[in-house]
Amino acid sequence: MTTTVRWEAAESTATPPPPRRGGGTSWRSHRRRGWALLIVAAIVVSAVASGVGSGTVVKAEGAGSLLDFVAAAVSPRLDAGFLALTGTEMVTTLAYAVLGTALSLVIGLIGGVLGSQTWWSSGVRSGRGRRLAGWMFARAVLVVPRGIHEVVWGLFFLVVFGIDPIVAVLAIGIPFGAVTAKVFSELLDETGRKPYTALLAAGSGKWSAMLYGLLPPALPDLISYSFYRFECAIRSAAILGLVGAGGLGFQLALSFQTLRYHDIWTLLYALIVLSVAADYWSSLVRSARARGRRRSRNGDGMRRDPLLTVSLAFGAVLIGFSTWWVGLDVSVMWSGEAWRFGSQLLSQAWPPSLGDGGFGGLLRLAGVTLAMSIVAIALAFGLGALFAVPASTPAHGRDHRAARALRLVAMLGSRFVLVVLRAIPPPVWALLLLFVMYPGILPGAVALAVYTTGVLGRLMAESVDNLDARPLRALRAHGASESTVFCYGVIPAAAPRFVAYGLYRWEVTIRETVVVGVVGSGGLGLVLHHQINAFDYSGALTTLAALIGLTLAVDLTSAAIRRSLR
Numbered sequence: 268m269t270t271t272v273r274w275e276a277a278e279s280t281a282t283p284p285p286p287r288r289g290g291g292t293s294w295r296s297h298r299r300r301g302w303a304l305l306i307v308a309a310i311v312v313s314a315v316a317s318g319v320g321s322g323t324v325v326k327a328e329g330a331g332s333l334l335d336f337v338a339a340a341v342s343p344r345l346d347a348g349f350l351a352l353t354g355t356e357m358v359t360t361l362a363y364a365v366l367g368t369a370l371s372l373v374i375g376l377i378g379g380v381l382g383s384q385t386w387w388s389s390g391v392r393s394g395r396g397r398r399l400a401g402w403m404f405a406r407a408v409l410v411v412p413r414g415i416h417e418v419v420w421g422l423f424f425l426v427v428f429g430i431d432p433i434v435a436v437l438a439i440g441i442p443f444g445a446v447t448a449k450v451f452s453e454l455l456d457e458t459g460r461k462p463y464t465a466l467l468a469a470g471s472g473k474w475s476a477m478l479y480g481l482l483p484p485a486l487p488d489l490i491s492y493s494f495y496r497f498e499c500a501i502r503s504a505a506i507l508g509l510v511g512a513g514g515l516g517f518q519l520a521l522s523f524q525t526l527r528y529h530d531i532w533t534l535l536y537a538l539i540v541l542s543v544a545a546d547y548w549s550s551l552v553r554s555a556r557a558r559g560r561r562r563s564r565n566g567d568g569m570r571r572d573p574l575l576t577v578s579l580a581f582g583a584v585l586i587g588f589s590t591w592w593v594g595l596d597v598s599v600m601w602s603g604e605a606w607r608f609g610s611q612l613l614s615q616a617w618p619p620s621l622g623d624g625g626f627g628g629l630l631r632l633a634g635v636t637l638a639m640s641i642v643a644i645a646l647a648f649g650l651g652a653l654f655a656v657p658a659s660t661p662a663h664g665r666d667h668r669a670a671r672a673l674r675l676v677a678m679l680g681s682r683f684v685l686v687v688l689r690a691i692p693p694p695v696w697a698l699l700l701l702f703v704m705y706p707g708i709l710p711g712a713v714a715l716a717v718y719t720t721g722v723l724g725r726l727m728a729e730s731v732d733n734l735d736a737r738p739l740r741a742l743r744a745h746g747a748s749e750s751t752v753f754c755y756g757v758i759p760a761a762a763p764r765f766v767a768y769g770l771y772r773w774e775v776t777i778r779e780t781v782v783v784g785v786v787g788s789g790g791l792g793l794v795l796h797h798q799i800n801a802f803d804y805s806g807a808l809t810t811l812a813a814l815i816g817l818t819l820a821v822d823l824t825s826a827a828i829r830r831s832l833r
Contacts, residue, residue, distance in 0.1 A: 367439025379451025
């Protein structure tokens with residue numbers, strides 16, 4: 268999909284600097300080399316800080332337990348009672364994902380409009396400074412919910428609402444809504460403004476012009492990204508289950524506590540089936556949309572896509588069914604008891620406290636978190652790039668039928684591996700790594716890297732699929748071999764998109780460090796885990812503020828790197 272890189276590598280709140288006169292190309296090349304050296308140095312320092320190369324990382328005595336776990340994969344628990352329980356928890360996980368996605372889309376659409384440059388730059392007579400301030404304020408408001416992981420939101424809402432379905436829905440919907448709003452705003456800004464501007468010139472209000480002039484041409488990309496968020500919501504629903512929200516994640520946590528390997532594999536297979544189904548549904552919709560665009564470019568006109576229509580109708584049915592299945596009651600949000608618990612929690616959290624380590628200790632923990640994220644994204648970027656080419660759609664070259672069949676098998680196998688890697692949540696990977704690794708930064712980084720490889724590999728493979736095929740066909744027409752086409756046609760064109768994806772996932776990985784605190788990975792995530800368990804809400808508020816600040820710093824840094832690549 269040609270727009271995938273746009274919504275995956277959405278720009279940060281920073282405004283691009285004006286182009287320099289004279290020597291601009293040389294200045295940009297120097298800046299790129301500087302960023303490259305800084306990235307290499309950061310990876311090396313982070314790897315050393317994580318314990319790479321030290322002798323206290325791997326514990327050989329855990330290999331037997333890991334082998335027992337792997338052996339149980341071929342004999343999962345399949346008795347009728349446990350399969351019925353697994354099926355029920357599958358539906359519960361799906362219901363939470365559907366409802367959380369629905370809420371995130373409502374937040375994302377409103378926040379996306381208000382956070383777009385188009386909204387603030389058109390039809391406003393106030394000064395440029397006021398417009399810029401309004402745009403930056405709208406974007407800054409979204410930083411806080413985006414910087415807090417859904418697990419933290421879940422723990423907060425558990426205190427306020429108790430064990431209630433609204434906990435999982437809000438915990439997914441609020442942070443996902445902030446992320447969706449950021450991406451939607453970028454998509455709206457990159458959509459052609461002529462209909463929107465014409466409606467404003469004709470006297471329409473801004474909301475009417477946005478609704479009828481800008482949203483219709485942007486709708487296919489908005490829907491495509493919405494399906495992607497749904498895939499992510501399934502994994503988040505499973506993660507929330509690990510902290511007591513119910514569903515497959517809750518059953519996985521119970522099975523891990525008692526080391527029932529056969530039960531674990533049954534639950535993991537169910538989670539993989541959900542992820543594969545969501546991924547397949549999303550791929551069908553994106554492929555249909557791409558075919559529609561090609562027909563439009565060829566002069567056949569843009570037709571209503573029946574698959575998209577059916578998908579939207581089915582999604583509406585799923586929302587109604589999910590509400591009934593989990594027994595969602597939104598009235599608990601404004602009940603007096605919930606407000607009382609919430610106000611008590613906030614009063615206990617304010618004022619924030621630094622703890623025994625002081626400000627210096629907080630900075631050290633932030634450095635550990637940053638190092639973990641850098642190691643994780645560096646490993647995931649390399650592995651994702653390796654999977655990207657075999658996982659992409661085989662080219663229709665002049666190869667023999669056997670060679671094309673072999674590439675098709677490689678594609679299906681690679682895509683299945685990537686689905687499995689991203690279907691299993693990072694905390695589960697972290698628990699598995701504890702069999703053979705001592706607790707510390709490195710197992711947390713590797714767990715995040717394994718999960719992120721599944722996401723990055725899929726996104727990178729899509730970017731290879733969506734490359735302009737004309738240069739590749741020209742190389743083949745001149746007799747170039749497939750290896751030559753790959754080196755001189757695929758890599759140069761796909762590399763910028765790969766980097767953009769890697770930077771985007773780095774921002775996400777910073778937030779994901781919270782969920783691997785179970786392995787004693789250190790950093791802000793582990794401290795936050797201990798503070799919440801000890802009811803130290805004032806210390807937890809300080810740690811959350813540090814995480815949000817670190818997320819914003821990474822966001823701005825990745826935006827600066829992306830600008831240097833343009």
